[in-house]
Amino acid sequence: MTDYPYPADEFDEAPAGGQSAGIHRAPRSRWSRIWPFLAVLLIFAALAAGLYVWFTSHSPSKPTQPSVTTTAAQDPTPTETTPTETGPEETTPEETTPEESDEPTTDDATDDTTDDADETDEPATQEPDRSVTVRVLNATRIQGLAAGAVNDVKALGYTDVSGDNYRGNPVSSSQVWYKSPEHAAAAREIAEKLGISAVSEVSSLVGPVSVILSSDFAS
Template structure:
């Protein structure tokens, strides 16, 4: 080997350094790591409890979340013009009726479909429907079905009756949460809620 002259780099002090990027682990670095782990654990627990709370409060009967009206104002003389009462038995029942459950109440569509069928109409379909409305409605496709739609409205306790091209059946009953728990019986009488 070559023999080089001695210089200042040959006499280095003895230290524990293994490289410039290495640092001795001291109590401050361990405390920082423990603090980070504790903060992450607390954040995870808060997320879990928050998710459980959201799931618990959103689950349940949607009927319980709808506020009941506290008081109704007396109608003024301008508001008292009501539709004339329709005799359900006198109406010719030729329309095909669809009953759609938009209430979220299981079985409401079937119960209202049975009442419509029991009153003499042909029920073309019973199904589910999605809508943001909370008030039930009856839609008829042609003016010739208006009298039947009014008679159905009286039978079922629906106040919103309109001509509409939104549905394909002659008459479509959209059952919402306002009447879903009180379907009429097949003879047209309202069911006893205590039964």
């Protein structure tokens, strides 16, 4: 100890019993021993949270499919439908017996009076309008039945004549229908040309005059 530059003190002397002596430290508290571990755990938790946020923000997100509302497609072009013919309601006409007049008839009436009465009671013959539209409808399965009737109607002078298939209520015999009284003369002329006896006024008819050909026309 000759080279030690400082004066000797109580710590330089060996204690009794030959044991080494040193500075005694105060005992450490439990918190001072635990907090370093807690600090490390908090640091790791913060790092893990930061990495999770970073990965989720930079990972490509799956595109969201837009909701599709399915609506029924509408055809802007209206479907062309062929109107169906509706015939007259079948009614059985009641037979009426003319009432007998109580007034006696005079045989001595003058010829002039008779002639005037005939001219008054007899309606004037209506001329058929051959410019009306005439539809000839085939109500049978016979091909070309309407085409022959169309030619017969055109031979009368009617220009607007067409043929088609009948799509209305079933008919038992051939008929000629007209829409209003002004078409009656044309309907009767056509019916006489085609040999059809049934002529009826049908207010719900599509066109002015319609000819319905049944199986009796083919025979």
